[in-house]
Amino acid sequence: MSGDRGDGFVGVFGAPPQALADAPGRVNLLGEHTDYNDGFVLPIAIAQRTRVAMRVNGRPDCALHAQGQGATVRFTLDAAPSEHFASYVYGCLMLARGRGVDVPGLDIHVESDVPMGVGLSSSAALEVATLRCLRELLRLPFDDVLIAQLAQRAEIEYAGVNCGIMDQMASSLADTTRALLLDTRGLERRFVELPPGTGVLVIDSGVARTLAGSGYNERRAQCEEAARLLGVPSLRDVEDAARLAPLPALLQRRARHVVTENARVLQAVACTSPAAFGALMNASHASLRDDYEVSTPELDQLVALLQQQPEVHGARLTGAGFGGACVALCEQSGIAPAGRRVVAQYNAGGRHGRVLVPPLPG
Ligand code: GLA
Numbered sequence: 001m002s003g004d005r006g007d008g009f010v011g012v013f014g015a016p017p018q019a020l021a022d023a024p025g026r027v028n029l030l031g032e033h034t035d036y037n038d039g040f041v042l043p044i045a046i047a048q049r050t051r052v053a054m055r056v057n058g059r060p061d062c063a064l065h066a067q068g069q070g071a072t073v074r075f076t077l078d079a080a081p082s083e084h085f086a087s088y089v090y091g092c093l094m095l096a097r098g099r100g101v102d103v104p105g106l107d108i109h110v111e112s113d114v115p116m117g118v119g120l121s122s123s124a125a126l127e128v129a130t131l132r133c134l135r136e137l138l139r140l141p142f143d144d145v146l147i148a149q150l151a152q153r154a155e156i157e158y159a160g161v162n163c164g165i166m167d168q169m170a171s172s173l174a175d176t177t178r179a180l181l182l183d184t185r186g187l188e189r190r191f192v193e194l195p196p197g198t199g200v201l202v203i204d205s206g207v208a209r210t211l212a213g214s215g216y217n218e219r220r221a222q223c224e225e226a227a228r229l230l231g232v233p234s235l236r237d238v239e240d241a242a243r244l245a246p247l248p249a250l251l252q253r254r255a256r257h258v259v260t261e262n263a264r265v266l267q268a269v270a271c272t273s274p275a276a277f278g279a280l281m282n283a284s285h286a287s288l289r290d291d292y293e294v295s296t297p298e299l300d301q302l303v304a305l306l307q308q309q310p311e312v313h314g315a316r317l318t319g320a321g322f323g324g325a326c327v328a329l330c331e332q333s334g335i336a337p338a339g340r341r342v343v344a345q346y347n348a349g350g351r352h353g354r355v356l357v358p359p360l361p362g
Contacts, residue, residue: 009053009109012065012072017053017109021132023125024049025114026170027202027327027357028318029179030284031265033292035164036220037227037258038185038236040265042192043170044178044200046357050112050125052133059105064089067111077103080158085110088123091158092130095150101140108133115356118204119319123159124167127151145187148172162217181269185236195274198313199332199358201339202325203306205298206352209323215294216320219254226255235259257291278314278329282307285316294321298351302326305345309338325356 009017024045031041057063064086065072075081077097080090089108097103108130114122131147134140142150151168155161165184174180178191194200226247227234235258238244244255264280271277285303289295295303299317303326306315311334318327330338339355346353 013107019137022049022051023128025120035166035184038234039262041166045174048114050129052129053109091154119324121167124171128171201328201330202357207323226251253291274313281314311338
């Protein structure tokens with residue numbers, strides 16, 4: 001509980017908070033668009049976190065202040081606030097109420113250094129931090145998996161993205177030093193070391209994810225249709241891409257990405273060679289670009305530049321795609337120089353790339 005966190009709350013509400021909690025963003029190393037197909041994912045938490053502070057205010061309504069978002073938003077649980085960021089917090093409170101929690105009027109302060117809108121799960125960090133803070137404030141018997149499940153429902157039911165559970169599980173359970181191998185069907189999980197001597201570099205393409213919502217929900221519907229035509233509960237149940245042959249061409253490509261991506265995650269966690277792990281990341285990007293069609297020219301260019309660096313073992317877009325950031329597995333000692341070089345080359349074409357992970361000091 002840093003002084004800063006309490007200070008932000010005191011500055012807005014004039015009294016110290018009664019509970020503080022935080023949660024990290026995440027970057028996904030492999031296993032993209034597999035979670036809503038009951039498949040495998042391999043995220044790792046990032047250093048940037050969202051911090052939430054709360055106090056029971058003795059009134060019937062909630063007052064929510066997010067640093068950098070201007071005015072304080074006021075709402076009661078009877079009507080969803082119109083501000084988009086507030087709907088995540090509102091959704092979490094509503095879902096807690098749905099589990100029988102008597103949610104009082106609250107003053108809530110949010111601050112975050114998780115980059116927003118780039119595929120690093122700023123929304124999951126906000127949801128998980130909100131639920132953690134409510135757990136602390138009201139002494140709720142919610143475990144970390146339940147928090148992730150409620151956070152996912154907040155995103156689906158109150159923010160309108162029909163997402164899987166990767167981001168919320170990562171924010172609730174991952175750490176920053178090892179990747180989290182998660183089977184999204186039964187939520188079995190274990191930590192996996194990165195290949196020896198390597199670390200993670202994330203660069204933002206500077207291109208907003210404009211089509212993310214609609215394109216994401218469309219991809220999910222296509223996967224469900226493919227599974228239905230194949231007569232399986234989900235694409236997780238297909239291991240051999242040859243079984244996809246009866247599908248119409250578009251659905252076949254979508255499903256092939258999912259089937260091959262699940263295989264790549266399982267191969268990656270079994271390999272100790274950085275080069276082999278990196279090659280799987282490169283193959284993932286090609287599959288996301290060609291079969292799943294969620295890349296953009298800017299992401300392709302950034303990935304190509306990353307892949308050309310001698311310190312980089314492999315690179316791919318990360319998160320839902322349609323813009324946002326790319327992740328690379330890099331020689332630990334080469335992360336900073338490779339990041340600087342790639343950003344300089346990419347921005348020479350008039351773009352606005354920037355290194356997001358590791359975060360700049362300060
Ligand atoms: C978003 C969703 C996740 C996952 C990824 C793509 O981050 O929130 O559930 O589907 O896209 O892998």
